[in-house]
Every structure is written in structure tokens, then in C-alpha cells.
Amino acid sequence: MTAAADPNDALIIDGCAIATVDAAGTEYRDGHLVVRGKRIEAVGAGPAPEVPGATRIDGRGCLLTPGLINTHHHLYQWVTRGLVPDATLFEWLTALYPIWAGIDADATRIAATGGLASLARTGCTTTTDHHYVFPRDAGDLLAAEIDAAAQVGLRFHPCRGSMDLGRSAGGLPPDSVVETLDDILAASADAVARYHDPGFDSMLRIALAPCSPFSVSADLLRESALLARELGVRLHTHVAETLDEQEYCLATHGVTPADYMDKLGWVGPDVWWAHAIHLDDSAIATMARSGTGVAHCPTSNGRLGAGIARTADLLAAGVPVGLGVDGAASNEASSLIEEPRNALFFARQRGGPQALSVRTALELATMGGARTLGRATEIGSLEPGKLADLALWDLSTPAHAGIDDPITALILGSAPPLAALLVNGRIVVRHGEIRTIDEAQVGRDVARTQAALVAKAG
Numbered sequence: 001m002t003a004a005a006d007p008n009d010a011l012i013i014d015g016c017a018i019a020t021v022d023a024a025g026t027e028y029r030d031g032h033l034v035v036r037g038k039r040i041e042a043v044g045a046g047p048a049p050e051v052p053g054a055t056r057i058d059g060r061g062c063l064l065t066p067g068l069i070n071t072h073h074h075l076y077q078w079v080t081r082g083l084v085p086d087a088t089l090f091e092w093l094t095a096l097y098p099i100w101a102g103i104d105a106d107a108t109r110i111a112a113t114g115g116l117a118s119l120a121r122t123g124c125t126t127t128t129d130h131h132y133v134f135p136r137d138a139g140d141l142l143a144a145e146i147d148a149a150a151q152v153g154l155r156f157h158p159c160r161g162s163m164d165l166g167r168s169a170g171g172l173p174p175d176s177v178v179e180t181l182d183d184i185l186a187a188s189a190d191a192v193a194r195y196h197d198p199g200f201d202s203m204l205r206i207a208l209a210p211c212s213p214f215s216v217s218a219d220l221l222r223e224s225a226l227l228a229r230e231l232g233v234r235l236h237t238h239v240a241e242t243l244d245e246q247e248y249c250l251a252t253h254g255v256t257p258a259d260y261m262d263k264l265g266w267v268g269p270d271v272w273w274a275h276a277i278h279l280d281d282s283a284i285a286t287m288a289r290s291g292t293g294v295a296h297c298p299t300s301n302g303r304l305g306a307g308i309a310r311t312a313d314l315l316a317a318g319v320p321v322g323l324g325v326d327g328a329a330s331n332e333a334s335s336l337i338e339e340p341r342n343a344l345f346f347a348r349q350r351g352g353p354q355a356l357s358v359r360t361a362l363e364l365a366t367m368g369g370a371r372t373l374g375r376a377t378e379i380g381s382l383e384p385g386k387l388a389d390l391a392l393w394d395l396s397t398p399a400h401a402g403i404d405d406p407i408t409a410l411i412l413g414s415a416p417p418l419a420a421l422l423v424n425g426r427i428v429v430r431h432g433e434i435r436t437i438d439e440a441q442v443g444r445d446v447a448r449t450q451a452a453l454v455a456k457a458g
Helices: 075-080 089-100 105-121 141-152 181-195 218-231 243-253 257-263 281-290 298-303 311-317 338-351 358-372 406-412 439-457
Strands: 010-019 027-036 039-045 055-058 062-066 068-070 124-131 155-162 207-210 234-239 271-275 293-296 321-323 390-394 418-423 426-430
Touching: 010 390, 010 406, 062 358, 062 406, 068 321, 068 358, 075 089, 075 105, 075 124, 075 141, 075 439, 089 243, 089 439, 105 124, 105 141, 105 426, 105 439, 124 141, 124 418, 141 155, 141 181, 155 181, 181 207, 181 218, 207 218, 218 234, 234 257, 243 257, 257 281, 281 311, 293 311, 293 358, 298 338, 311 321, 311 338, 321 338, 321 358, 338 358, 338 406, 358 406
Parallel strands: 010 055, 010 062, 068 124, 124 155, 155 207, 207 234, 234 271, 271 293, 293 321
Antiparallel strands: 010 027, 027 039, 062 390, 390 418, 418 426
16 A cells, blocks of 8 residues: 655656646646645746755656546456457346356455556556445445555545346346345445545545446435435436437336436536437536536447447537546456547547547546546646646657657557556556556456356356
């Protein structure tokens, strides 16, 4: 586990290109950044000032950006990667639920450690997780992934997910992984009481997250929204991911998924939806008017053939949009640096080469995520006073030689190695290696756990 930053410790990154992603889009071809404790003290052009006793990182040949922010994930799926590779969402879920029904706290901790390590190596400093599978007698699964995040050293926003609509009641998941409404509300309130830290430099915040319109009841959605607002935490769920979901909502509720969520109070500046692919103009207008955010997951959407989100239209309307890798069973790489590139490609498939620029793609991965999670004043850009969550990308490799613009190299080129990753002012990755865990041992644990889960499911 990374130690807390000493408020007197200073660290300087010098000689690098810098993309601050601030409101003015400030960039430096040769600049510096000074960290003091957990916060950015200074950022600017040219050599850094002399700071006695400061740790120095030579940034020559590198691009410094804000740490990337992952707004949607299912970390437990790290131990079920590679299964059901050629299926629709509903087919994929139906096949995997029996395997997920066997997870316990140990499997969740191992999966979360592996998934978080992958995120760290691909530039992520803050991640959410949407955990909604709680088999009976499986132990404290939320605590298991929170412990994993503390060990890896990432800023963490776990969502206490839930499902109360099993197959016998017309839902998609098996009855063995759903909970009662009363149990869910009690567990949700307990999670907030035990773990949620609303402070400026918080490393841990909780959101409430019933899974999806086809796995939860209207009562659960309505009551979770009331509880979250009473407790002052955010709300998250899957909305409008596939045409199957749209057909389900039209047949069951008589409205589209977006209209259904609006009717139940699931819009507002404290809400973000995962995917939000199949939206009409009215739904986008409602989201923009209410401040409802989106976790755009282009790689997972492509893996499942779910469709192409209207990202450019969402941005033009003023909807907060961040990026997510989604669950590792629908995005085996879980490489966050690949998401802005894929978001750009998918947007251009819909709207042509002007639909999304390389700089907007980087903004989605940084400030867009910060806005989506309600942390735009704390993270997402490199500005004095903000938290020191930084990614230093090594663009000196032969693969990037000859690309003059460092942001174009980062977004359109092959994923570069990390020279350094700082979270809350502490180094988590250096020269491409995670300093906080033994990745080789984690890999062995992941392989063993997947084999055991598959065997258990028969």
C-alpha cells in the first residue's frame, strides 16, 4: 500500500511536453511541474525552479498529462476474461452468470488486484467499479475490492451495485445472485457509512448502483435514488446499452430505457449512466438539461457489437462524458489509454474525421471523467491546487519517433509505456513497473482462480 504523501515532500518533473487539459487548453512543448505533498504546486514552461531536497524526474522525451479516469468497470470479471468471445450482451450474460455465481471475497480481491494493476499500467489514477453480483455466503465482496485498491494505490469510487429481479421474476440473472430490496438498501447504507469519504483529497467514495433495467425492479431504482440523495452520494447504472434492452423496456414498461430512468428520478447532476448508446434526441436533451453524465465504453461496446454511441452529439449538447473500459470479460485488455483512441475512431465512424479531435479524446479521458464523477475541482487537469494525479508517457520509443505533436502520438499512436504514474502525489508506476504489488504473483493467482470458478460452474 502506498504511504500517505508528506505535505513537505516536493517532486519535480522537468523537461517534458505538458498537456494541462485546463479550460484554456494550455500546452507546453518543454515545461515543468512541481508537486508538494498531495497537490500540484506549479506548472509552466521551461526549466523548473530550484526546490531544495526535491525528488526530480527527468521528463525529456515524455508527455505529461493528468492521470486518466475510468468511469465504468466490473473488476470481478478479471478472473473470467476470454470466455464467450462471440455473443450478444444477453447471450454473454446468460452464459457467464453461472460462473459469476461462484465468486467469493478471495476471488473478488484477486480479480480486483489484477484489474487495478492493468489500469495503473495504462495511465489510470482514478477508477470506479460497479459490483452488483453478491452470491449468498460469499463474504464481504465490497471490502475485498476496497482493500485491493488501497494496496495497488489508485483513487477508488466503488459502486455498491445490486440486483433484485431474478429469472423467476422475469429478469435475466439467476435467482442465486439477486438480493431482496430491504437487504440491498441496508447494505447500501452500510457501505456509505463505513467507507464514503467526501473530502477534497478523498481516495475512496461510494456510489449506489442498481445494475440495469432488466435485472432490477422499479422499486429498487426508486428507493436507491431516494437513499443516495439522503446520504449525499452519486448514482450509477447501465442504460440504453443494446437494442435487446430497448425491446425489453418497451415490452415491459412501455417506454425506452432513457424515458424509464427519467420517470424513476434517475437523471440529475448526481447521476451517470454507463454506455448510453441507443438514445434519441429527446433523451440527449433531457440528459443535457439535468446534467446527467455518461460513461462511454467504446471497446466493450465493440467487443459485444452493442452499437456506436452518439458521443459527438452528447458533447455538443453539453452532456458530461467520461470513458470506461467496462468489465474485463467484455474488454480483456482493460487498457484505459486505448479508450480515447477508440472513442475517437467510433465517433468518426458516425460523423466523419471532424467529429472528435485528438485533444477532445484526451479531455474525455481526463476532465470528462472528473466531471462525470463530480470531481472536476480536484482532478482531471494539471493546475496549481489540484491533486497530484499525473501520467508521464514515454514518447521516445521508435514507435513514436517522427510524430511531431505529442498528443497526436499519445492518442493515435501505439500505447506508449509509462515513465511514471503518480496518485495523490505518490509514485505508483515507474518505468512501466508497478511499485506496490507483485504482478507476477497476481497473475498466477488470477489463473488459479479462473480455473476454480469454471470448474465449480461445471
